[in-house]
Amino acid sequence: MSLAMIDTEAALDTKIKHVPKKESSLRKWGPSMVVIFGVIALNGYLLGPTGGNIPSLSDRQVRSRELAAERTSLILDMEFDHAEDVKIMGSGLRSFGSRNLSEENGGIMEYTRRRHRHLGEYVHVDVSGEFSSFGKWSIAIIYFAFWVFLMFPNWFLPIGRPGIALGGGLTMIVFRYILMATGNGPFFDSVNVIILEPLFLLFGLMLTTIYLEKMERGGLFDKLRDSLDDPVSWKRSAKIMTMSTIGSAAVMNDSIVLIFSGVVVDLCVRHKVSNSLPYLLSLATTANIGSGLTMTGNPQNILIVSLAYDEIKWVEFAKNMFLPVLLATGINWVMMFTYYAAELFPGSSGYGHNVAMMFGGGKTPEMIAQENAFFARKAAAQEASGHVDVVDDGTWSIWSWLQVIVTTGFLAFFALGYDVSVVSITAGAILMVINSWKRQNYDPKPDTTEYDAEGNPLPKKKTYDMDGNEIEPEEEELVTESETTLTEVDYGLLMLFIGQFLLIGSFDDTGLPQAFFFATMGGCADQMTSSPCVYWFVMVVTILSNVASNVPVVQMLAATFPYATPYDWMQVAFSATIAGNLTMLGSAANMIVAFQAAKVGDRTFTSERHAPFGIPSCLLCLYAGTFVLSNIHFSPECSIKLGDCDDE
Numbered sequence: 001m002s003l004a005m006i007d008t009e010a011a012l013d014t015k016i017k018h019v020p021k022k023e024s025s026l027r028k029w030g031p032s033m034v035v036i037f038g039v040i041a042l043n044g045y046l047l048g049p050t051g052g053n054i055p056s057l058s059d060r061q062v063r064s065r066e067l068a069a070e071r072t073s074l075i076l077d078m079e080f081d082h083a084e085d086v087k088i089m090g091s092g093l094r095s096f097g098s099r100n101l102s103e104e105n106g107g108i109m110e111y112t113r114r115r116h117r118h119l120g121e122y123v124h125v126d127v128s129g130e131f132s133s134f135g136k137w138s139i140a141i142i143y144f145a146f147w148v149f150l151m152f153p154n155w156f157l158p159i160g161r162p163g164i165a166l167g168g169g170l171t172m173i174v175f176r177y178i179l180m181a182t183g184n185g186p187f188f189d190s191v192n193v194i195i196l197e198p199l200f201l202l203f204g205l206m207l208t209t210i211y212l213e214k215m216e217r218g219g220l221f222d223k224l225r226d227s228l229d230d231p232v233s234w235k236r237s238a239k240i241m242t243m244s245t246i247g248s249a250a251v252m253n254d255s256i257v258l259i260f261s262g263v264v265v266d267l268c269v270r271h272k273v274s275n276s277l278p279y280l281l282s283l284a285t286t287a288n289i290g291s292g293l294t295m296t297g298n299p300q301n302i303l304i305v306s307l308a309y310d311e312i313k314w315v316e317f318a319k320n321m322f323l324p325v326l327l328a329t330g331i332n333w334v335m336m337f338t339y340y341a342a343e344l345f346p347g348s349s350g351y352g353h354n355v356a357m358m359f360g361g362g363k364t365p366e367m368i369a370q371e372n373a374f375f376a377r378k379a380a381a382q383e384a385s386g387h388v389d390v391v392d393d394g395t396w397s398i399w400s401w402l403q404v405i406v407t408t409g410f411l412a413f414f415a416l417g418y419d420v421s422v423v424s425i426t427a428g429a430i431l432m433v434i435n436s437w438k439r440q441n442y443d444p445k446p447d448t449t450e451y452d453a454e455g456n457p458l459p460k461k462k463t464y465d466m467d468g469n470e471i472e473p474e475e476e477e478l479v480t481e482s483e484t485t486l487t488e489v490d491y492g493l494l495m496l497f498i499g500q501f502l503l504i505g506s507f508d509d510t511g512l513p514q515a516f517f518f519a520t521m522g523g524c525a526d527q528m529t530s531s532p533c534v535y536w537f538v539m540v541v542t543i544l545s546n547v548a549s550n551v552p553v554v555q556m557l558a559a560t561f562p563y564a565t566p567y568d569w570m571q572v573a574f575s576a577t578i579a580g581n582l583t584m585l586g587s588a589a590n591m592i593v594a595f596q597a598a599k600v601g602d603r604t605f606t607s608e609r610h611a612p613f614g615i616p617s618c619l620l621c622l623y624a625g626t627f628v629l630s631n632i633h634f635s636p637e638c639s640i641k642l643g644d645c646d647d648e
Contacts, residue, residue: 031339032615039539039619046532047524054523054533061527064644068563071642126559127186128511135184136510142171143507147547150500151585151607161595162492165499172506186509193505195551197421198299198588199494204424205255206489208410211431212259212403214485215438221403225263231271231374232367234337234344234358240264240282241336245290245329250411252420253291253298253580253589257283261596268602271374276597278340280605281613284593285332285581289621291589292577293325294318296414299588300550300576307558308569310641319634320570324625328578331624335617346370399438406430436481493595497588504552513548514556516540528561529571529637531630538575538626542618545579546586563642566635574625581618584610 047053057065128136146168153161172188179185213221228243230236240260247256264283268276291297295305295317305312337344337354345354347364356362363371396404410427414420450458463471507513518525520540524533544553557564557572564572580587584594584607594605638645 028612032612035616035619039623042623043536043539046535051522051524055527055530057526058530060638060644061530064563064638064642065526067642067644071563126511126514127509128514130186131179131510132184135179136512138175138179139172139185139506139510140512142168142175143503146171146503147585151583154603154606160492161591162496162499165496165503167499169499169502172502176506188506188509190502190505193508194498194501197419198551199497200421201252201299201424202254202258202494202497203489204421204426204428205252205258206493207428207486208424208431209255209259210485210488211428211435212407214488215399215403215431215435221259223400225266228260228263229267229270231371232363233271233273233346233370234354236267236271237279237282237336237340237344238333240279241286241329241333244283244286248287248290249293249297249325251414252296253287253587254592255424256287257589257592258596261593262600265597265600265602270377271370273343275343275604276602277604277609278336278343280593280597280602281340281610282336284587284590284605284610285336285614285617286329287589288577288580288587289325289328289332292328292574293321296420298577298580300554301573302420303551303554304558304569304573307554308566309563310566310636310639312566312569312635316566316635317570317573320629321574323632324574324629327628328621328625331621332581332617335613335620339613399434402434403431406434432481432485435485490595490599493592496591496595500549504549507548508552508556513544513553514560517544517556517560529565529568529630534571534630535623535626538571538622541572541575542579542582542622545576546583549585550576550579550587563639565637565639567633567637570629570633570635571626574629575622578618578622578625581614581621583607583614586614586618 131139146164149156149164149168150161153159153164159167173190176185176188176190180187215221224243228236228239230239244256244260260283261280264279265276267273268279273279288298291301295301295312295314301317305317337358338351341348341351341354345357345364345367347366348354348357357364357367406427410423413423449460452458465471517540521528521533521537524536527533528537541553541557544556548556553576554572561568580589584590590610597603597605636645
């Protein structure tokens with residue numbers, strides 16, 4: 001490469017570099033404070049300062065409470081024959097397919113009874129009455145101590161979130177045993193609080209994504225990665241947000257961030273971005289929002305569909321969520337391009353100029369310099385490698401087509417409602433077999449030739465036996481998948497979730513999250529999704545989702561309100577999903593982004609940097625979407641199986 005081109009690249013890089021100004025506290029936390037006070041004022045206005053504006057229960061709500069009490073009494077009075085239940089439902093609940101119990105397999109009341117008997121790992125059992133006051137509050141102190149450690153891991157010893165979470169889980173096990181031995185608490189069923197399906201799902205997704213990435217250079221994964229690249233900063237962020245939103249709805253938010261966290265960091269390194277936070281936030285926040293569109297978009301939605309008393313279909317779920325998710329996506333986009341305008345629109349004169357460039361196609365001199373530097377680096381890399389890229393003729397190799405077939409089947413089975421854990425692990429296993437077959441029969445064998453100092457190949461060394469006969473070298477064994485790709489599975493991430501399950505499960509046993517729910521809901525507890533209570537209800541769910549995690553909150557609500565209507569669950573699904581953007585611990589996707597980015601050396605995605613954008617984005621999206629969902633929804637506000645729809 002010519003020296004002039006290298007000098008040009010260096011000059012362009014120098015031109016686009018600037019010394020970032022230190023952000024003031026008002027600029028950093030001002031939007032969050034404004035939105036928080038706005039939410040408090042709105043709920044104070046709607047409910048009244050002391051809750052005086054909460055309406056009394058309607059006739060239908062009173063009738064629903066009576067029917068629910070009657071149905072529960074009948075279910076509890078049923079004779080229990082475990083052997084007969086296993087005979088009827090054993091294969092149905094453990095087979096490859098939907099977890100929902102059909103009417104043919106037991107009817108309405110049998111559905112409820114068997115759901116709580118056979119899906120016990122999903123149902124919260126209230127043991128809070130067996131704790132002493134000391135037991136409850138000591139567990140709470142331990143939980144919140146580790147919550148702070150997980151939220152701000154860099155404030156303490158450099159253990160890392162997986163080690164902190166696992167240490168917290170083991171601490172809970174030991175301390176709960178001490179409480180039980182001293183009569184201050186019940187037995188801790190630590191095995192059942194570890195929900196295995198998310199762990200199986202995460203392992204399957206990691207396996208699948210690793211093989212999609214590693215199977216072929218220039219294959220499906222690399223094509224998708226290159227499609228996100230763009231020399232213009234705001235376009236690169238827009239592509240990331242579009243991909244993340246659509247992908248999370250189609251596959252699952254955890255899988256999308258697992259695949260693309262490293263890709264986003266790689267793009268930031270490639271473009272010499274000084275602050276990768278806008279791009280990582282683009283990925284994480286839109287992954288959480290987009291996952292709310294479908295029942296397979298995130299773990300809590302899958303759990304809601306499994307535990308809902310009335311059946312909720314895939315299309316029904318998507319119809320209800322389309323407008324709220326669309327509005328929330330738009331708000332998040334506007335906030336991203338506004339809050340990080342300096343990083344995404346370098347050289348812009350203001351917001352009006354930004355909008356004009358987005359829709360009019362203009363560029364600032366700084367953006368043009370970025371483009372020139374990008375293409376200069378690309379040309380330098382090509383010349384340094386001794387060749388120029390061949391124009392892609394659009395043809396795909398058989399390995400790319402096999403990846404497409406497996407991925408399409410993966411998405412299809414997801415959409416059809418099959419067990420997501422089985423689907424993801426099966427896809428990963430198929431790709432593992434294909435990759436090993438490709439390595440054995442098609443990939444070039446590794447070159448073991450040794451060379452001298454001048455680069456000349458050395459003859460292979462010969463070995464002889466005791467009689468002087470030459471020993472023929474044995475054929476070298478191929479390196480196995482266990483020694484290569486399987487070692488790249490992030491087992492530390494699985495440890496992180498196991499530790500969190502233990503911490504959260506023990507905290508939920510105390511009954512404090514439930515007590516917080518009823519204390520804060522007050523008179524709205526029996527009419528959670530009726531206006532104006534719904535706006536306070538979604539706020540409480542959001543807070544609990546960030547304190548006790550969204551999946552346990554869904555478990556708690558399912559156990560507390562077993563006959564909740566499909567519309568009730570739509571509001572829970574939307575608020576628990578959007579809640580993931582409030583804090584770093586609000587969503588597993590956030591933790592995955594931070595963990596995966598840190599693995600490749602990028603530690604900018606922290607709780608302190610996430611909150612100033614996450615809090616206002618979350619609350620604005622939450623209340624705008626709740627307003628739309630309250631006024632436009634397609635699920636009934638009554639339970640067909642309970643029978644209270646007959647009153648309307």
